[in-house]
Amino acid sequence: MIALDEDRIMLRDSAREFLTDKSPVSELRRLRDTRDQDGFSRDLWRGMKDMGWTGILIDEANGGSDFGHVGMALVCEEMGRTLAASPFLSTAVMAATALRRSGSEEQKKKWLPAISEAKAIIALAVDEGRKHNPEATALKAEMSGNAFRLNGDKSFVVDGHVADQIIVAARTEGDPGKKEGISLFLIDSKSPGISIERVIGVDSRNNARIKFENVHAAGTDALGEVGKGYQLLENTLNAGRAGIAAEMLGVAGESFDRTVAYLKERKQFGKFIGEFQALQHRAAHIFGELELLRSLVLSACVALDKNPDTAGLSVSAAKFKAAEVVKLAVSEAVQMFGGMGMTDEIDIGLFMKRARATQEFLGDAGFHADRFALAQKF
Amino acid sequence: MSLDTFRQETREWLAQNCPPGMRKPSRGEPDICWGGRNWKFESEDQKIWLERMAARGWTVPMWPKEYGGGGLSREEEKILREEMRAIGARSPLESFGIWMLGPALLQFGNEAQKKEHLPKIARGEIRWCQGYSEPGAGSDLASLQTKAEDKGDYFLVNGQKIWTSYADKADWIFCLVRTDPAAPKHSGISFVLFDMTTPGVSTKPILLISGKSPFCETFFDDVKVPKENLVGNLNEGWTIAKYLLTHERASIGAGGSLAGLRSLPAAAIKAVGRDQNGRLADAFIRNDVIRAEIDGYALLATVERYKAEAKAGQGVGSKSAILKYAGTELNKRRYETFMTIAGSDGLEWESERSEDGTLAREWLRTKANSIEGGTSEVMLGIVAKQILKLPGA
Structure with missing residues (x-):
């Protein structure tokens, strides 16, 4: 385990400053209330x-800053604190991970600098049902000659409505439920046969339901080895999962900080409500969590x-x-803010x-509890 | 020496020197070597193991060599622990001297006190107990009343302590006493050391719900304590007490994350088995086990993170209260799950099968974890006041 060194502390502080200035919570309200067509600000993305x-x-050769996952988490946490909307997780975390690890030379050369330069948005299409379950991938990619034909539906594709490219998890062989036979393809979102429905979520963030009907993918569009994409997919998802967990830490941390501030300012029965031990101990418990x-x-x-790996x-x-923690922190926040916590103001x-959306994204508590246990053979 | 070399040499030394009997899984309490004047080694292996480790200073790996320690760096100490765990080596010695008094003396003791007491702790020659709580001073420890009157060349100590762990087996006591009854409660306390065989000291074990008596009532009736046994300055004992409580909380809390003693997944697999997909066959138990394992993992990571932060000069301060709170609450949960897993087998109290109800007795013992060393409520209060700065906390 490590303590944050000076470089990382600087990264965190500059992220906090940048996001507080350029993307405070009021910015999410603006996107929501104006029904912004992208659901995020392209200016902000260029600022990032x-x-x-x-x-x-x-990597630096492809125009990156290569701060690593610890750096990524610091930025994600700050994004959680201001509820900043951007394609960071889909593009800079997951697509970058997949391409860097398994992209062909050509794919890397084309897309990694484009991501670094904020010139491409790339979404990852994995989920097909109401729950995240990569092994259950059913979307079919049938080989015909040197190419593939994709048929099936994807849901909860974060940033799918604005993506230039889509990394799609498809089944080239075997039955849904099997790790073997999953392949990834990187394809243009404008390809014939792709229809994208923008979905505005409860959290005012956007994802997409995407239909693939006889979508053509060239052999060179495959990302990594055909039929053996599961580990690549896992690595890609794990980077995203760590990123979203860090964002959740920020969401929980910020709502907690705001709650503690409220406990010191709201008076009832002639006292600050923070003087009541019933609330003090609950707040202290959340701090520990x-x-x-x-x-x-x-x-x-x-x-x-x-x-x-x-x-x-x-x-x-x-x-x-x-x-678990984000659910606790935001539920307690609403409770301690009382009636005010129920208002949109x-x-x-x-x-x-x-918090609700982040719990579902890339696997809920039950999904990860199961994986944690299976990894330890119970 | 590079860390790799150190690891290699440590591995070789342990392979040659850790006796086979000390590589069997510890049954916990009955297998702990506490040391002391009257210690009876459970086996020749236990004796040899203590002697060999003490000779290298590895009973207290990070203490300075001049006081009987190993003089290891944090990284080296971690390697030593890892290598010991790798061969299942038991700890050669545990004691309140190692956990608590030693660190306090290193911080607050004078040279003569360090020279006198630390090497004996390191070699397991003197077993210490801690005289803190009193019948009227539990969570409100600073209201303690045991008094020490200045009689010129000695203090005359009168009063009573309670929950003194192993007072009936200890050789010496480190004790909080009131030296200025007129001062505000935190400012009239001193920290003294004395021999438990001093006339006027008596102990009486307390029978607990576990059927065991690890704690005593300890009585002081005109006990003469030499002046040189005062640690730190007169009336400034609360500073040392707070320092020690922080230590104690960290170690009680860390107990909840110790993988060493009993493994929940292993117990669960043994009792209920796995289904065809490799999952524990009992979904309800599996759920509890997963939660406990992840929280144990989180606690361990937090202990490590705080260590790294402290080393990097990023203050940890009152955050150790979190470790105590989370660690003890976790340990209680873990033992509830152990008992659920064991079912009616776990209820056996006097059978050989159950080794006289070892599990049940451990389960009952854990209930004290969130009381001793500052209750969970006291810990939450510390966080509310010192970290969150909530009003009136």
Whole structure:
């Protein structure tokens, strides 16, 4: 385990400053209330490029800043604190991970610099049902000659509505439920046969339901080895899971900080409500849970930096705990804010809505609990 | 020496020197070597193991060599622990001297006190107990009333302590006493050491729900304590007490994350088995086990993170209260799950099968974890006041 060194502390502080300034919670309200067509600000995305975040997991030769997963988590946490909307997780974390690890030379040369330069948005299409379950991938990719024909449906494709390219998990052989036979393809979102339905979520963030009807994919569009994409998919997802867990730490941490501030300002019965032990102990308990979560997020990212192939256990521990803690923090926040917590005027509700979506994204607590246990053979 | 070399040499030394009997899984309490004047080694292996480790200073690996320690760096100590775990080596010695008094003396003791007491702790020659709580001073420890009157060349100590762990087996006591009854409660306390065989000291074991008596009532009736046994300054004992409580909380809390003693998944697999997909066959138990394992993992990671942060000069301070709170609550949960897993087997109290109800007695013992060393409520209060700065906390 590590303590943050000076460089990382600087990264965190500059992220906090940048996001508080450029993307405070009011920005999410603006996107929501104006029904912004992208659901995020392209100016902000370019600003993130200038900060070096779009290339945070990309090597310097491809224009990246290569801060690693610990750096990624620090940025994600701050994004959680201001509920900043951007394609960071889909593009800079997951697509960059998949391409860097298994892209062909041509794919790398074309897309990694494009991601670093904020010139491409790439979404990952995995889920097909109401629950995240990569092994259950059923979308079919049938080989015909040197090419493939894709048929099937994807859902909860984060940033799918604005993506230039889509990394799609498809089944080239075997039955849904099997790890073997899964392949990834990187295809243009404008390809004939792709229809994209934008979905606006409870958290005012956007994802897409995507239909693939006889979509053509060339052999060179495959990402990694055909039929053996599961480990690549896992590594890609694990980077995303660690990132979202870090964002959840930020969502939970910020709603907690706001709650503690409220406890010191709201008076009832002639006292600050923070003087009541019933609330003090609950607040102290949440603080402890946040500390435990912080350690798990950090240890997952240290593990990813060390060896992504063996980080699954740590990542699942972090995502599991993140789901539990964020739920606790935002529920208690609404309760302690009382009636005000139920109003749209106060931001706390926005944190609770984002918390709900992050719990589902890339596997809920039950999914990760199961993976954690299976990794330890129980 | 590079860390790799150190690891290699440590591995070789342990392979040659750790007796086979000390590589069997510890049954916990009955297998702990506490040391002391009257210690009876459970086996020749236990004796040899203590002697060999003490000779290298590895009973207290990070203490300075001049006081009987191993002089290891944090990284080296971690390697030693890892290598010991790798061969299942038991700890050669545990004691309140190692956990608590030693660190306090290193911080607050004078040279003569360090020279006198630390090597004996390191070699397991003197067993210490801790005289903190009193019948009227539990969570409100600073209201303690045991008094020490200045009689010129000695203090005259009168009063009573309670929950003194192993007072009936200890050789010496480190004790909080009131030296200025007129001062505000935190400012009239001193920290003294004395021999438990001093006339006027008596102990009486307390029978607990576990059927065991690890704690005593300890009585002081005109006990003469030499002046040189005052640690730190007169009336400044609360500073040492707070330092020690922090230590104690960290170690009680860490107990909840110790993988060493009993493994929940292993117990569960043995009792209920796995289904065809490799999952524990009992979904309800599996759920509890997963939660406990992840929280144990989180606690361990937090202990490590705080260590790294402290080393990097990023203050940890009152956050150790979190470790105590989370660790003890986790340990209680773990033992509830152990008992569920064991079912009616776990209820056996006097059979050989159950080794006289070892599990049940451990389960009952854990209930004290969230009381001793500051209750969970006291810990939450510390967080509310010192970290969250909530009003009136």
